[in-house]
Amino acid sequence: AQSVTQLGSHVSVSEGALVLLRCNYSSSVPPYLFWYVQYPNQGLQLLLKYTSAATLVKGINGFEAEFKKSETSFHLTKPSAHMSDAAEYFCAVSLSYSGGKLIFGQGTELSVKP
């Protein structure tokens, strides 16, 4: 069965600091992986997706993630945090990149201090 674990329900960084949000997955077959961002009382916006091509994936707003099969990880990073990055972030896994069911992690709330 597939599952996703996000380490840390809350991460706090200073503006300009590195952002690192951790995601580990469990899947019996090569997964498709996604990172979404959710602002309060809004739906989800796709940040980036892993499609079994390049292991380093670049997304919107300066975010990127690296797929590491040996570590079953797909951590999200951004070199320099901005105040507008404060939001909830979800990692998700899908068996099929043809729009199969998404299994979401528990979410990580990112706070950015001035």
Next chain:
Amino acid sequence: GAVVSQHPSRVICKSGTSVKIECRSLDFQATTMFWYRQFPKQSLMLMATSNEGSKATYEQGVEKDKFLINHASLTLSTLTVTSAHPEDSSFYICSAREPQGDEQYFGPGTRLTVT
């Protein structure tokens, strides 16, 4: 990019009544739509997968007679919460997928409060 809308954005209803939430794909046709619910400070839980012209597939533990899903056209799916109770209060989010598409596009969500 693809846009998905939900209506209403928030609704308050009395216990025992039914409420309908609409999910529309505005600029594409969606053969498959998904319905999720999200409790405060928690993740999204998939409730059901809705395929145009066929019955929805519900996840384990989701009451299909309570959460009625209809996907009558390629641009519209509806979720009806029947005989609502306060514990049904939640944030309901839909997503839609194009027939040949690769990802889901999410609506802005509907905040349901049952009093």
